[in-house]
Amino acid sequence: MKQLFVFIRKEFYHVFRDKRTLLIMFGLPIAQILLFGYAITSEVKNSHISISDNSRDANTEQLINKIKSSSYFIVDETSLSEQEIENTLKRGNVRCVLVFPPNFGNNLLHSGKAQIQIIADGSDPNTAKTLINYLTAIIADYQQEISPAAVLPYVIVPETRMLYNEEGNGSLNFIPGVMALILMIVCTALTAVAVVKEKELGTMEVLLVSPFKPIFVLISKAVPYLVLSLANFTLIVLLAVFVLNVEIKGSILLLFLVSTLFIITCLSFGLLISNVTSSQQTALLLSIMGMMIPTLIFTGFMFPIENMPWVFQVISNIVPSRWYFLIIKSVMLKGLGFAYIWKEVLVLIVMTLALLGVALKNFKIRLE
Amino acid sequence: MEEKVIICNDLTKQFGDFYAVNKISFDVYKGEVFGFLGANGAGKTTAMRILCGLSYPTSGKASVAGFDVYKQQESIKKNIGYMSQKFSLYENLTVSENIEFFGGIYGVERSEISMRRTDLIERLGLEKEVNKMVGELPLGWKQKLAFSVAIFHQPRIVFLDEPTGGVDPVTRRQFWDMIYEAAAGGITVFVTTHYMDEAEYCNRISIMVDGRIEALDTPENLKKNYSASSMDEVFYQLARGAKRSDN
Numbered sequence: 001m002k003q004l005f006v007f008i009r010k011e012f013y014h015v016f017r018d019k020r021t022l023l024i025m026f027g028l029p030i031a032q033i034l035l036f037g038y039a040i041t042s043e044v045k046n047s048h049i050s051i052s053d054n055s056r057d058a059n060t061e062q063l064i065n066k067i068k069s070s071s072y073f074i075v076d077e078t079s080l081s082e083q084e085i086e087n088t089l090k091r092g093n094v095r096c097v098l099v100f101p102p103n104f105g106n107n108l109l110h111s112g113k114a115q116i117q118i119i120a121d122g123s124d125p126n127t128a129k130t131l132i133n134y135l136t137a138i139i140a141d142y143q144q145e146i147s148p149a150a151v152l153p154y155v156i157v158p159e160t161r162m163l164y165n166e167e168g169n170g171s172l173n174f175i176p177g178v179m180a181l182i183l184m185i186v187c188t189a190l191t192a193v194a195v196v197k198e199k200e201l202g203t204m205e206v207l208l209v210s211p212f213k214p215i216f217v218l219i220s221k222a223v224p225y226l227v228l229s230l231a232n233f234t235l236i237v238l239l240a241v242f243v244l245n246v247e248i249k250g251s252i253l254l255l256f257l258v259s260t261l262f263i264i265t266c267l268s269f270g271l272l273i274s275n276v277t278s279s280q281q282t283a284l285l286l287s288i289m290g291m292m293i294p295t296l297i298f299t300g301f302m303f304p305i306e307n308m309p310w311v312f313q314v315i316s317n318i319v320p321s322r323w324y325f326l327i328i329k330s331v332m333l334k335g336l337g338f339a340y341i342w343k344e345v346l347v348l349i350v351m352t353l354a355l356l357g358v359a360l361k362n363f364k365i366r367l368e
Numbered sequence: 369m370e371e372k373v374i375i376c377n378d379l380t381k382q383f384g385d386f387y388a389v390n391k392i393s394f395d396v397y398k399g400e401v402f403g404f405l406g407a408n409g410a411g412k413t414t415a416m417r418i419l420c421g422l423s424y425p426t427s428g429k430a431s432v433a434g435f436d437v438y439k440q441q442e443s444i445k446k447n448i449g450y451m452s453q454k455f456s457l458y459e460n461l462t463v464s465e466n467i468e469f470f471g472g473i474y475g476v477e478r479s480e481i482s483m484r485r486t487d488l489i490e491r492l493g494l495e496k497e498v499n500k501m502v503g504e505l506p507l508g509w510k511q512k513l514a515f516s517v518a519i520f521h522q523p524r525i526v527f528l529d530e531p532t533g534g535v536d537p538v539t540r541r542q543f544w545d546m547i548y549e550a551a552a553g554g555i556t557v558f559v560t561t562h563y564m565d566e567a568e569y570c571n572r573i574s575i576m577v578d579g580r581i582e583a584l585d586t587p588e589n590l591k592k593n594y595s596a597s598s599m600d601e602v603f604y605q606l607a608r609g610a611k612r613s614d615n
């Protein structure tokens with residue numbers, strides 16, 4: 001135990017004396033937040049929506065059929081009750097709910113004017129806005145179709161509402177993305193490089209000749225990065241709250257706990273990389289290829305996953321940051337509790353254990 | 369009979385079908401300075417790594433400090449010190465931090481560390497450099513410090529892999545004084561080198577050529593047997609037929 005302490009202290013010396021790494025570590029979140037602060041628009045296809053039809057007349061049926069036949073939407077349910085709307089959106093697979101008020105058709109035909117409500121999941125404001133635009137366009141189209149020529153046209157007034165992010169704050173969606181990305185870079189790449197550096201320098205051999213347990217070498221390497229990553233995470237949260245005015249809806253404690261879990265996932269991956277490489281460059285390259293790029297592509301924070309070809313959708317499941325991204329979004333933006341995210345958490349735990357297991361096993365083999 | 373601290377019997381290490389170490393046999397006695405000579409690529413480092421518990425032999429037998437290299441690597445590690453061919457202190461830690469770190473991971477008590485450290489710094493004349501980064505020291509001092517750190521936990525045997533590579537002759541001389549001092553204190557020294565003048569400082573030497581030990585004796589006996597005036601000449605006669613050489 002005392003040996004472990006000595007070792008961890010040494011690692012902290014290394015980290016704090018490496019000004020360049022520190023700069024990367026803490027400059028990156030700031031740069032990223034500025035960079036991604038600008039909303040990234042994206043196409044949306046085959047989005048799942050649900051409909052709450054409280055009128056059930058010929059007009060609602062026609063409009064629903066029109067939506068169904070468009071390639072943008074898959075209609076999951078048409079008879080959602082008012083009470084179920086929020087829960088449906090919380091579950092996350094439905095991004096948008098269309099509500100027909102009672103007497104929709106009647107109002108339209110008799111007074112020439114009817115209302116319709118679009119409620120979108122605003123935690124992903126880019127997608128939400130796109131969906132709203134598509135729906136409005138379809139509605140306007142339908143309005144044209146049924147309006148008899150010459151006479152006053154029928155008017156359908158869409159009233160839109162975003163749930164979870166009323167102002168459509170674009171920074172909301174990328175904050176969890178930036179979190180995933182930064183933690184990944186710091187934990188995976190820096191840990192991998194820190195271990196490989198000892199191999200390059202030749203000090204690893206001296207460590208392995210000492211009675212110090214190899215597994216402790218890995219633990220000691222990981223601890224400072226765990227601490228720094230948590231500091232980093234705090235910095236991002238603070239930036240999000242005070243600079244970008246993001247409101248954190250859920251439990252901060254839960255947020256930190258799941259982030260710690262994700263950090264450990266990344267550390268394990270970093271350690272695994274360090275086992276299979278012996279130069280710092282390769283380690284860095286592998287971290288970028290193995291973690292950063294998949295994080296950018298497959299988490300869904302830059303490109304909606306449902307737009308991807310199915311192969312990519314399948315691949316996205318094995319990218320840990322995808323699950324972390326979902327968790328953070330649920331906790332931070334939707335204010336959901338553990339009951340809603342335990343499945344994702346479980347996936348991350350299993351992934352972490354698997355990565356850690358392989359990393360430790362390989363490290364022993366290296367001693368050969 | 370003197371106590372044997374290293375026993376090697378037909379020790380072999382193969383990489384694929386290449387014999388890096390080919391059936392070497394020798395014993396090293398307690399308190400001895402044993403020179404392990406050979407040209408670059410002869411297999412010295414490979415053999416030493418096996419004895420240090422860093423890699424497994426392909427065949428043959430060996431024990432270090434009474435422990436088997438196949439099964440008791442952990443026990444071996446508790447009894448040895450090791451200075452690798454590459455410089456192995458941390459350049460971005462201070463002299464003092466390096467000492468504390470290596471003392472610490474070998475489990476030397478904190479109070480004991482600070483006592484020995486003071487003593488060590490004084491002997492090396494590094495009082496002014498205690499809080500300097502090791503990277504800023506001249507090579508000779510680094511090597512002397514690395515050696516001192518390798519024996520800081522007072523191991524029974526210390527393995528030195530080309531400890532004086534690239535160091536100036538004066539510092540080399542001082543380095544060997546430190547080695548003698550350690551040997552006098554009861555530490556067995558196993559040292560590889562390709563400087564033939566250094567061979568003369570050893571109690572006994574083995575000369576390795578292409579993975580095999582071609583000669584093993586005291587420097588005097590070797591010179592006599594090969595009717596040579598210096599170790600350089602002995603070595604030349606033996607190594608003439610060598611196929612392997614890294615340079």
Ligand SMILES: Nc1ncnc2c1ncn2[C@@H]1O[C@H](COP(=O)(O)OP(=O)(O)O)[C@@H](O)[C@H]1O
Nearest residue numbers: 383388406407408409410411412413414415612
């Ligand atoms: N891990 C390895 N895989 C393959 N060949 C190796 C390995 N390690 C060493 N060798 C080869 O074994 C020979 C002996 O190397 P080494 O023990 O380092 O020599 P020395 O220390 O005497 O200069 C060299 O030819 C080297 O290329």
Ligand SMILES: [Mg+2]
Nearest residue numbers: 412413414453
């Ligand atoms: Mg060598």
